[in-house]
Amino acid sequence: MPVFRPRLLLAAFSLLLWCAGALAQAPVRFLLTFDDGPAAAVNHNPTVQVLEVLARRRIKAVFFTQTRAWNGGGTEMGRFLIRREHAEDHVVALHSATKLHANHRFMNREELERNLQAGVDDLRGETGVDPKLVRPPFWAYDADTLASYHAHGLQMLLTDLNANDGKIYGINFSWHKRSNMLTHLAETRKRWAAGAMPSADGYTPVVVTFHDVNTYTARHIEEYLDILLDVARELNVPLADQPFYTNRDELERAALAASVNSADAKPHLPGLWNWLWQ
Structure with missing residues (x-):
């Protein structure tokens, strides 16, 4: 036993150092983002459902909109919802201005x-x-x-956690909501504890991605929010007293702090996209 004692002491000391480093990091706030919207449906509109839940819980989010989508932002209903998102103090951001979900990387510079x-x-x-x-x-x-984004005054925000609920791939359900969020947050926690994540206004923004055009997401968004809080407790992630952003200016500052400014950064992308693009 004496032979192993120094190793045990070293392991214990290393654990204490890791814990001390983690405690020194700014507490986490979940920064909610929604892609591909707004939806164009007149009845049972999923974007409207998401906005109602956020209003009830006094949460502000970033909506990455497709301003000219034939079945969304390019419609009268879509434009109305973009105005509503802004009027309700959410951050309205850009996803694309094409009729379809076009890939910016495959466009020539002029296009x-x-x-x-x-x-x-x-x-x-x-x-x-x-x-x-x-x-x-x-x-x-x-x-x-990235250079084109910056030329138009735009900062690129990726994500830390992804609900894997992208409507464009035909996925309109999920059997793994909790396990998926647990896995993503566990990986994010490592970067947070290592001091590798930016902070703003005394908090560490953890970016979470959903799709407000997905009817399943709209029906289950409140459950998703509760899952985020639950897995944070399970992983001992210190959360802010208010774990979601409730002020547009603070939300925007946090999103800008978390944006990617260099093509050399190579952050991890969700799912297969990391393998495809990097």
């Missing part, structure tokens, strides 16, 4: 510039302010894409 300018103009026309954030469709970007 992308036109698309981005159209999206910025669309959102300024509906909200009265220029968007500051963009999320690339399919999470696909390179140095040229």
